[in-house]
Amino acid sequence: MSPMRRLSYPSLNLVLLGCLLAVQIVFAQLSDSYYATTCPNVLPTIQAAVRAAVANESRMGASLLRLHFHDCFGGCDASILLDDTANFTGEKTAGPNANSVRGFDVIDTIKSQVESICPGIVSCADIVAVAARDSVVALGGPSWVVPLGRKDSTTANLTAANTDLPAPSLNLAALITAFANKGFTANEMVALSGGHTIGQARCTTFRARLYNENSIDASFAASLKATCPSSGGDNNLTSLDVTTPTTFDNVYFANLLNQKGLLHSDQQLFSGGSADSQVRSYSNNATAFAVDFANAMVKMGNLSPLAGTSSQVRTNCRKVN
Structure with a gap:
């Protein structure tokens, strides 16, 4: 295996705050002090709930990030x-x-706790954004400042959810395009993909790679086949990073160097294409990955946040007021 440094985050706050300045806030209503007077205890309340949920089930950290x-x-x-x-x-x-995104009950719990201290103040969208950050931290990853002030939608878009989210079968060019459509650079796409250092995937999402592709380590493939047979077991789970599955680190990228990416889209990041050098860099430089990931997460959290009369602060995150 290529040389690699495990993640260590003694103090990235100054670096990350500097990165934050480079991220365009989409709407001015977002501010890291948005609840300073209206709900001053919201951040520690969310943090405590996330820590408890992740301590109960480490996978929940990845689930809240993915949510x-x-x-x-x-x-x-x-x-x-x-x-x-x-x-x-x-x-x-x-x-x-469907049968994939989870963590809704944890968000319900957090919302209930927040409502008890600040009724009608903190949006579900802000809770989801903060919970993702706190989940990464709970699993040993970097922190970042989460701008706040999002409002909750009164509707949803099933068609967009079906078409916009990048599929695990995408090749590198399609991944770059999918993220570019949301305003991300190719480098930001690779950094965000590093979120697969935690979490699990269902057999149905990687079976085709396991049985049909050559760009997969033979011993790695053999070890997976017991969990993911050629037919059946669609919902059987395997860690996206089989080396350190419950630690947010840069081992995911080292795995790609050794053809141990679980998803087709994972291994595409190191497949002789334009992302190869960035994958190599992250596998050897934990801090660079941490800074870039945090920076990209701030940018992602600013994708089209709602405000105004077409939105609200839901009392129950599962339904419109």
């Missing part, structure tokens, strides 16, 4: 949290979300 990503690719407005009703179809049944 934020899947929400923001359609606009950071908590639309993904809305349940279907007789007259309304939300985003939970979209292909990328």
Whole structure:
């Protein structure tokens, strides 16, 4: 295996704050002090709830991070949290979300706790954004400043959820395009992909790679086949980073150098293309990955946040007020 440094984050705050200045805030209502007077205890309340949830199940950290990503690719407005009703179809049944996105109960718990101290003040969208950051920190990753002031959507977009989210089958060019459509550079796409250093994937998302591709380490493939047979077991789970699955570190990138990317889209980042040099760099430079990931997460959290009369602060994150 190529030389690699495990992540260590003694103090990245100054670096990350500097990076924050380079990120364009989409709307001026977002501010890191948005709740300073209206709900001063919201951040420690969310942090404590996330720490408890991750301590109970380490996978939940990755789930809350992914929930934020899947929400923001359609606009950071908590639309993904809305349940279907007789007259309304939300985003939970979209292909990328169904039987996959989770953590809704944790968000419900956090919302209940926040409502008890600041009724009607803190949006579900802001809770999702902060919970993602706190999840990464709980698993040993970097922190970043989360600008706040998002409002919650009163509707959802099932079609966009089905079409906008990048699929695990995409090649490098398609990944670059999918992220570019949301305003991200190719480098930011690679950094955000590093979120796969934690979490798990279902057999159905990597079976085709496992049985049909040559760019996969033979021993790695053999070890996966017991969990993911050629037919059946679609929902069987395997860690995206089999080396350090519950630690937010840069080992994910080292795995790619050794053809141990679980998803086709993972291994595409190191496949003889334009992303190879960045993958090599991250595998050897934990701090560079941490800074770039945090910077990209701030940018992602600013994708089309809602404000104004077309939005609200939901009392129950699962339904419109």
